[in-house]
Amino acid sequence: MDAKALAPGIKPGRLDGELIAAGFSDLHPPLDGHEAHVAADRCYFCHDAPCVTACPTDIDIPLFIRQISTGMPEAAARTILEQNILGGMCARVCPTETLCEEVCVRETAEGKPVEIGRLQRYATDTVMAKGVHPFMRAAPTGKRIAVVGAGPAGLACAHRLAMKGHEVTIYEARPKPGGLNEYGIAAYKSTEDFAAREVDWLMQIGGITLREGQVLGRDITLDGLREAHDAVFLGMGLGGVNALGVSGDDREGVTDAVDFIADLRQVSDLAALPVGRDVVVIGGGMTAIDAAVQSRLLGAMNVTLVYRRSRERMAASRYEQDLAASKGVHIICGASPVAVHGNGTVREVEFEFTDDDLAPTGERFRLPADQVFRAIGQTLVGEGLPELSGRKIAVSGAGRTTVDGVWAGGDCAAGGDDLTVTAVAEGRDAAEDIHARLMG
Incomplete structure (x- = not known):
């Protein structure tokens, strides 16, 4: 930003670099191996765990914590990522204090829940650090799907569809993928360029083509996407x-x-x-x-x-x-x-x-x-969109819009609560519905 164009009173350099670096350091530093085992040992491994019900992506939380406690963080990561492929980011930004940790039996009994979010980060960081993607693509189906928006909903949808053997093209308006994970999360919650690294890791599944700088209504149209693809998923968030x-x-x-x-x-x-x-x-x-x-x-x-x-x-x-x-x-x-x-x-x-x-x-x-x-x-921005419910795209079931062959999820779709974890769940569920429609 050009300092000469700034309003009086708005200026850079109010603090020195060291103070700023300290302020923007990791809000919740990662657990080391010993700390993770100690935290995991506090879990009661409830058979009817309320934390699972409270998780929008239905992660089997007691299972992944037990896997950590028995020295299998990679297995724990797979348990998490099977339900939430962006489990690393959600571990950092998800409001666990009002979801899984709020209903934890330890929270109810002692006022101190199991640190589910930090344990999830420990597991997912472990598998990502090894650089190995835990999932394999199925045999090619010959089906082509367009995903509009490379935010949490679009990425989750694209990964699940690619894993099932479909060819996916993501059309993203911004210069970089990630959506709010890249552009809208406080820097002290997602340090060391984690959002970009998670997208790169997710793309290792193969079968996904990313096209940046593609704005719906300017560079692409919904009708054009429908003609060129077997299905379309809208996950472009809210642009206004x-x-x-x-x-x-x-x-x-x-x-x-x-x-x-x-x-x-x-x-x-x-x-x-x-x-x-x-x-x-x-x-x-x-x-x-x-x-x-x-x-x-x-x-x-x-x-x-x-x-x-x-x-x-x-x-x-x-x-x-x-x-x-x-x-x-x-x-x-x-x-x-x-x-x-x-x-x-x-x-x-x-x-x-x-x-x-x-x-x-x-x-x-x-x-x-x-x-x-x-x-x-x-607010929602876009031209030629499906029918709206209020100020968002009307959906039923697993994200089906009023236009045949078009699904929607994330912040642009009605009914959600505008959380990253909810967007992931909606993208994942829409992908399953798209797969069932195309193959059935």
């Missing part, structure tokens, strides 16, 4: 960002949080990334938390996250909220933006307190700001 819808939200210094995170994930020198002195983040989901925390880690002096509803209704988990608070982020709930003030460049954001039904109370306040991040949700 909701506007604040208040006066002054187009002022210099007001940007989308997803763009800030994408820039941060791709920059080679974090110390060179500009950040404001007074940063205001508007929203209550994971994107808002990630933008707020990383602003602080880059050296912003004051970072305030403002959410329109109560703290209990924030999409970000309580763990993530507490993480933000521990990094110095001030969280204000029950307030909505009403105006962005400044002379061309943002200087203040005006808010009004609201009640539980979002009705304005008449009480207003202003926050100084030289940088404002919008994180109030994303």
Whole structure:
């Protein structure tokens, strides 16, 4: 980014490289072999394990933990990857504190669950470090499938279809595959270029061709894909960002949080990334938390996250909220933006307190700001799409859309909860349904 084009107050180099490197180090360092065995020994290996029910990808958690405890991490990895081929990334970013670990019997009894996420990372990192892909392709079927989007849903769908012997072409709009894993996850959750390394490892299955820079509606069309392929899977996520819808939200210094995170994930020198002195983040989901925390880690002096509803209704988990608070982020709930003030460049954001039904109370306040991040949700972008349900693609069963031969999954499809692990499950299940349709 050209420093001369920056708004006053937004500048790089607020912290030296050593401080930034420390702040962006691995949030949950990997377990070594001894630590993994100790953690695995805490599992009760429940026969009706609630953690399995809570996992969107239905991983047999007691089985893979038992395999670790008996010295077979490669077998544990296979147990995980058979259900979740992106198990390495999910081990890093999945909100285990509100899924498998929340219902762990140890959590219920002692308030300290088995560290399922870190054990999953130990197993998957072990097999990836050996560079050997644990799955083999079936005999070629002669069927060709198009996958739109190289995010978690598209990658999971493509891998499962390739494993069954189909030829898959992934059409990705961005210069690099990975979707939100590559562009939208906080850098301290996915260190050492893990997202790219996981995609490279996944592609070892063979039978998958990746075409980057292909935008649906510009470079490719749904009708064209249907004519050239036996089936189509749509997993392109959400490309648009909701506007604040208040006066002054187009002022210099007001940007989308997803763009800030994408820039941060791709920059080679974090110390060179500009950040404001007074940063205001508007929203209550994971994107808002990630933008707020990383602003602080880059050296912003004051970072305030403002959410329109109560703290209990924030999409970000309580763990993530507490993480933000521990990094110095001030969280204000029950307030909505009403105006962005400044002379061309943002200087203040005006808010009004609201009640539980979002009705304005008449009480207003202003926050100084030289940088404002919008994180109030994303929208579906695309032309010639199947029928929508609300603002997403309507699906039934395992991702079937209203257009014959077209499936959808991940954030672009209705009904999900916008988690990486859920996107993987939807891509995997759609692939199984596509396979059954093509072969049956």
